[in-house]
Amino acid sequence: MEQTTPTIRQSEDSRSEPFENDTKSETVAESTPQPPSDAHPAPSNSPSHPPSTSAELYNMAAHTASKKKGTASAVKKTSKRSKKTGGPRAAKRAKPARSGSTGDAHESAGSELEESDHGPYCLCRGADDHRWMICCENCEDWFHGECINMNKEIGENLIEKFICPLCTNESLTTLYKKTCALGGCRKAARIAQEEKSVFCSNEHAQTWWERMVAKLPKAKGKGGVNDQLTQEEFMALLQGGLSGTDEEGLWRLVKAPFAGKESNGTNGTEKENPDQMHLSAEEKEYLENAAAARFHLAEETVLCHKMLALLEFAHKRRQAAITAGRFKEDICGYDQRLDSISARDAFEAFAKSPEGEAIFKASQLSDPLGEGDEVRGMCERKRCKIHSGWYKMLSLGLKHQIREMATQADEVGEEEKAMRQAAKDRWRRKQSEKNWVEVLDG
Incomplete structure (x- = not known):
């Protein structure tokens, strides 16, 4: 009996060691943001250790790491040209497709964190130091926004085609999108959509009209001698059908007399008439x-x-x-x-x-x-x-x-x-x- 007692204690101690190691590793993983590969529990040599506990801790660590890694992409909306902005490291991460299995996500997350890209890039010939960067469409080199005096908001929203200062010449230059007509907005206007607009959204169009109408006086002056339109008169013009667009597509308060589609006067087909039909002999x-x-x-x-x-x-x-x-x-x-x-x-x-x-x-x-x-x-x-x-x-x-x-x-x-x-x-x-x-x- 005396010889069997130490054996039982040793087996109990050996059983408790994996749980203590698992608890310590889980505490370290929660306290310090380490890669998922460092948060794995220590392998147990005891055959009596339950295999399900280690697998559950592994899955929890991998899920936590993948969640932290994907937080930025979930909050920030990717731009239309996301491949050409952000930096070379972000462009490399966007190329491989995401895997559905937890093990593949764990391996890709580990490889991304261990990746180091030291360049050289940009005019400064520096590295990808997590500053915002944009790619040149001609030489495909990456440039820091600070080095080329470009704001991140403008680069992501208003750049149609970026050409770096080294490649810029008479035939190659940076193309910008049309900015929203609302003052202070740095988003592109919807001129490429089916319903063309000089505003980025209907809300900004409404805000622009409200601001314009608010600048008009609400009532006539005391003397009554004022040729400026009031808010009531302006809204009446808009709703009365007297305003419209001219031949050039510009909005006018009063339409031109007899404005409309022209016909040739013979069969009613609409077409543009030459000067010979307009002018007299004199x-x-x-x-x-x-x-x-x-x-x-x-x-x-x-x-x-x-x-x-x-x-x-x-x-x-x-x-x-x-x-x-x-x-x-x-x-x-x-x-x-x-x-x-x-x-x-x-x-x-x-x-x-x-x-x-x-x-x-x-x-x-x-x-x-x-x-x-x-x-x-x-x-x-x-x-x-x-x-x-x-x-x-x-x-x-x-x-x-x-x-x-x-x-x-x-x-x-x-x-x-x-x-x-x-x-x-x-x-x-x-x-x-x-x-x-x-x-x-x-």
């Missing part, structure tokens, strides 16, 4: 003359620019002669080939001559005889009164003439536009009245 003749006048002004403008170019060539030749020591600062330096600048026809003939074509092709004035003399053909008098201030005077006159012709061309263009619009309105009125005559072949 209007066509006027528009032809106006177009000819604008063309003539354009030709004169081209000649004036050539005159300015020839004037610059003469000024550069004088400066080159002064630099070479052939002239002093008080020498006139007027080139005799500038005499045709003030006369339009004479200059046009000079520009079309072989000498003029050679000058404008070479973009410089040289010796008229072609012998390489730097000062031949230039006025060599000191303080010349005849050509005093020739460069400044001629350049100012030509620039003023160019501005005057541009103003005249704009006026003629506005007159043409007004006549075409009046003819179009007249056509719309006739179409709305439906007072045309149809000829039926018998």
Whole structure:
């Protein structure tokens, strides 16, 4: 009997050791956030230890680790372009598919926590240090938002296609989405959906209208002399059918008279009518003359620019002669080939001559005889009164003439536009009245 007692105590102690180890390991796993692989209970060598207890603790630890790992993804909504934001480590975690078994989830969670990506990335050539990053669509390199001066909110919501500063050129650049029209909102507008809107949601559209209406006065002033709409008048306009969209899709308080779909007046089919159906014979003749006048002004403008170019060539030749020591600062330096600048026809003939074509092709004035003399053909008098201030005077006159012709061309263009619009309105009125005559072949 005395020999059997220690044996029983030893077996009881050996049975209690696994439970104590399990309790300690569970306490450590709950107190410190360790990976699921470190939270496994110590294996028991005793055959009397129940196998179900160890399996239950393993499942609980794996479930707790997977729950902690998935908390961020459950709370934060993934953006449409989640693969290109967040960082290279987040992009690598998004590639493998999630497994349904607990053991696969435990192994993937352990591999993600043990993974270390030191780069180099970004302009700073640093590592993925858990700061927000975005991927370039061209070079597929990752960049920290702080290094490229980009906010995380803008990068996740308003970037359609990101091109890094190293890849940006005339043909490649970052594309942004249209921002919500509500002030302060940094979300994309719904312009790519079936029901297009400049707001990101119906709530923001309602808020925008409420703010706009709230800016209007609630009632007229004391004197009653105020042309600003009140809130009641504005709402009445919206509900009365007087407002609507124009041809360009913009909202207007009052529709254009006779606005609507046009027809050709014969079979009622809707189509855009050419100007030949809108304009009368007198209007066509006027528009032809106006177009000819604008063309003539354009030709004169081209000649004036050539005159300015020839004037610059003469000024550069004088400066080159002064630099070479052939002239002093008080020498006139007027080139005799500038005499045709003030006369339009004479200059046009000079520009079309072989000498003029050679000058404008070479973009410089040289010796008229072609012998390489730097000062031949230039006025060599000191303080010349005849050509005093020739460069400044001629350049100012030509620039003023160019501005005057541009103003005249704009006026003629506005007159043409007004006549075409009046003819179009007249056509719309006739179409709305439906007072045309149809000829039926018998």
